[in-house]
Amino acid sequence: MDRPMQDDQTSVADLRRVVQRFVAERQWERFHTPKNLSMSLSVEVAELMEHFQWRTPEESAAIAQDPELLTEVAHEMADVACYLLALSASLGVDLSSAIERKMVLNRKKYPADQCLGQWAPPKA
Amino acid sequence: MDRPMQDDQTSVADLRRVVQRFVAERQWERFHTPKNLSMSLSVEVAELMEHFQWRTPEESAAIAQDPELLTEVAHEMADVACYLLALSASLGVDLSSAIERKMVLNRKKYPADQCLGQWAPPKA
Amino acid sequence: MDRPMQDDQTSVADLRRVVQRFVAERQWERFHTPKNLSMSLSVEVAELMEHFQWRTPEESAAIAQDPELLTEVAHEMADVACYLLALSASLGVDLSSAIERKMVLNRKKYPADQCLGQWAPPKA
Amino acid sequence: MDRPMQDDQTSVADLRRVVQRFVAERQWERFHTPKNLSMSLSVEVAELMEHFQWRTPEESAAIAQDPELLTEVAHEMADVACYLLALSASLGVDLSSAIERKMVLNRKKYPADQCLGQWAPPKA
Numbered sequence: 086m087d088r089p090m091q092d093d094q095t096s097v098a099d100l101r102r103v104v105q106r107f108v109a110e111r112q113w114e115r116f117h118t119p120k121n122l123s124m125s126l127s128v129e130v131a132e133l134m135e136h137f138q139w140r141t142p143e144e145s146a147a148i149a150q151d152p153e154l155l156t157e158v159a160h161e162m163a164d165v166a167c168y169l170l171a172l173s174a175s176l177g178v179d180l181s182s183a184i185e186r187k188m189v190l191n192r193k194k195y196p197a198d199q200c201l202g203q204w205a206p207p208k209a
Numbered sequence: 210m211d212r213p214m215q216d217d218q219t220s221v222a223d224l225r226r227v228v229q230r231f232v233a234e235r236q237w238e239r240f241h242t243p244k245n246l247s248m249s250l251s252v253e254v255a256e257l258m259e260h261f262q263w264r265t266p267e268e269s270a271a272i273a274q275d276p277e278l279l280t281e282v283a284h285e286m287a288d289v290a291c292y293l294l295a296l297s298a299s300l301g302v303d304l305s306s307a308i309e310r311k312m313v314l315n316r317k318k319y320p321a322d323q324c325l326g327q328w329a330p331p332k333a
Numbered sequence: 334m335d336r337p338m339q340d341d342q343t344s345v346a347d348l349r350r351v352v353q354r355f356v357a358e359r360q361w362e363r364f365h366t367p368k369n370l371s372m373s374l375s376v377e378v379a380e381l382m383e384h385f386q387w388r389t390p391e392e393s394a395a396i397a398q399d400p401e402l403l404t405e406v407a408h409e410m411a412d413v414a415c416y417l418l419a420l421s422a423s424l425g426v427d428l429s430s431a432i433e434r435k436m437v438l439n440r441k442k443y444p445a446d447q448c449l450g451q452w453a454p455p456k457a
Numbered sequence: 458m459d460r461p462m463q464d465d466q467t468s469v470a471d472l473r474r475v476v477q478r479f480v481a482e483r484q485w486e487r488f489h490t491p492k493n494l495s496m497s498l499s500v501e502v503a504e505l506m507e508h509f510q511w512r513t514p515e516e517s518a519a520i521a522q523d524p525e526l527l528t529e530v531a532h533e534m535a536d537v538a539c540y541l542l543a544l545s546a547s548l549g550v551d552l553s554s555a556i557e558r559k560m561v562l563n564r565k566k567y568p569a570d571q572c573l574g575q576w577a578p579p580k581a
Contacts (some may be wrong), residue, residue: 092221092297095305101216103312110321114321116328116511119282120261120269124510126289127258127375130251131503137244138496139452139488142389145244158243159302162293163311165250166304169289173216174276176273180290187287188227197234204240204387209299240387248386251499255379262372263364263576266513328511340473340545345464352539358569364576367530368509368517374537375502382499385492393492397548405492405548407550410541411559413498414552417537421464424521428538429467435535436475445482451480452488 097180101170108171123171133161141180221294223305228294246296253292257285345428349418356419371419377416381409469542469552476542494544499542505533 090099136158137145141198148154173180199207214223232238260282261269272278297304323331338347356362384406385393396402421428447455462471480486508530509517520526545552571579 090305090309092225092303092305094220096220097224098217099307100308103308104323107312107315111324112326113324113328115326118266118270119272120264120266121510123254123258123261123269124372124506127251127254128503128507128510130247130254131318131500134247134251134496135500137247138493138500140244142242142244143247145247146242146299148243155287155300155302158300158313160314161270162304165289165293166308167311169286169293173286175270176279176282177214178279178286180286181214181216181224183283183287184224184227184290185214186311186316187284187291188231190284190312195241199238200235202236202239204237245386248382248496252383252386255376258372259376262369262376272427338553338557339470340485340551340553342468344466344468345472346519348469348553348556349464351556355560355563359567359572360574361572361576363574366514366518367520368507368512368514371502371506371509371517375499378495378499378502379462382495385495388492390490390492393495394490394547396491403550405549406542406548407555408562410550410552411555413537413541414556416535417541420534423518424527424530426463426527426534428534429462429472430532431535432472432475432538433462435486435532435539436479438532440480443483448483450487451483452485 097170100166101174104167104170105174107167108174117171117175119172119175122168122175126165126168126172129161129164133158133165136161212274224290225294225298229298231291232295232298241295243296243299246292246299250289250292250296253285253288257282257289258309260285345418349422352415352418353422356422357416365419365423367420367423370416370423372412372414375421377409377412381406384409412437430437472538473542473546476539477546479539479547480543489543489547491544491547494540494547498537498540498544501533501536505530505537508533 090103107189108117136148136154148158169180172178195206214227232241260272260278264272272282293304298304319330338351384396384402388396396406417428419449420426443454462475480489506521508526512520520530541552544550567578
């Protein structure tokens with residue numbers, strides 16, 4: 086990698102290749118079953134959540150202004166992303182395509198005009 | 210979106226914009242504190258994990274050959290990705306950059322030559 | 334069970350027997366590996382958490398005064414308890430004894446006089 | 458506590474009192490909202506799951522014969538139990554009663570004769 090990776094210039098496939106290379110160099114493919122990777126995802130999300138469990142919602146938002154804490158949180162977010170990319174590699178799932186298709190369902194379940202400022206979906 | 214999104218042609222920033230538009234259209238920004246989003250991430254990962262909890266690791270891998278189940282799993286993966294992107298929007302974290310920097314730490318913690326085929330890091 | 338079970342008259346072993354009978358009647362023992370049960374625990378905790386993800390901490394406390402929601406939450410808490418009891422059966426762990434011993438460590442890690450009203454442990 | 462606690466001689470209410478005393482001595486009640494406690498439960502379950510994520514189901518069962526690992530796992534199980542008890546205190550939920558009532562629903566959803574050795578419920 087010659088220049089730093091950034092979200093506006095990095096494709097999902099680029100990121101997945103970074104993860105796959107790391108896994109291949111360690112011959113970890115046999116550990117990377119979908120079952121195991123879903124557990125790892127959950128473990129990493131918990132490490133992320135640990136930063137927020139005793140903070141109020143307002144205090145959790147203020148982390149954006151605390152460079153040291155934000156770096157720790159960003160590391161946990163990176164771990165979550167890496168396991169999700171590893172899972173997409175393991176199952177052969179194209180994440181962008183999956184998001185696009187799930188969004189169609191989400192728009193039906195949560196019609197914008199009926200959900201404005203409400204977190205619950207409209208009663209069927 | 211005129212043509213379908215795919216991982217090799219879609220940047221992380223593109224995906225985040227899809228999520229941010231969905232959130233803005235529903236005025237859900239005030240619910241999207243890092244605390245709440247970390248909980249949502251955990252809830253979605255659990256819905257993903259639910260598909261694997263009683264399957265053996267081998268059976269979990271076989272889902273890749275079952276189109277109906279794979280679609281359900283891909284939907285849950287999309288939900289996980291969307292909440293991670295929402296969190297990166299909420300905290301202003303560049304995911305690609307975070308992954309690149311976390312990988313530097315991972316390579317130190319898990320040196321390839323000492324971790325070959327071993328899931329545990331070398332003893333300090 | 335002739336009279337309703339209640340926390341002040343029900344031992345942990347009584348509760349575990351209820352769970353073990355349910356599992357044995359369905360011949361589910363072979364699914365109940367510690368790995369699988371830890372996943373089930375995580376899935377059930379997420380179903381519990383789902384009730385709280387978009388509520389503020391104050392709103393989450395107010396659930397105690399909402400009989401319908403409280404029943405739903407109590408059902409999820411029961412599921413969490415059952416999987417924890419199933420895991421203690423699967424591994425042969427006495428929970429009361431484990432709690433007593435863990436509490437010794439917790440009292441050392443969080444000395445009452447240094448932790449008064451503070452959620453973080455004192456710096457080492 | 459004069460003699461060691463054990464599951465066959467310890468009521469759920471006894472265990473809850475141990476947890477409540479620990480919380481009260483540190484004046485932590487204000488942190489113990491249901492929202493926060495559900496997050497803590499999830500974090501502790503993840504620490505438990507971490508022991509199993511790369512082990513096969515068979516290897517996870519073998520932990521019962523490894524005293525050192527079993528102690529670590531038992532500590533995590535104790536943490537899960539303590540947060541569940543703290544939540545039951547916070548919401549005023551009687552766990553034994555909740556389990557008894559949830560079991561009635563479980564027996565209907567999973568009729569023993571239709572679920573024998575099958576983890577999925579019968580199709581409606």
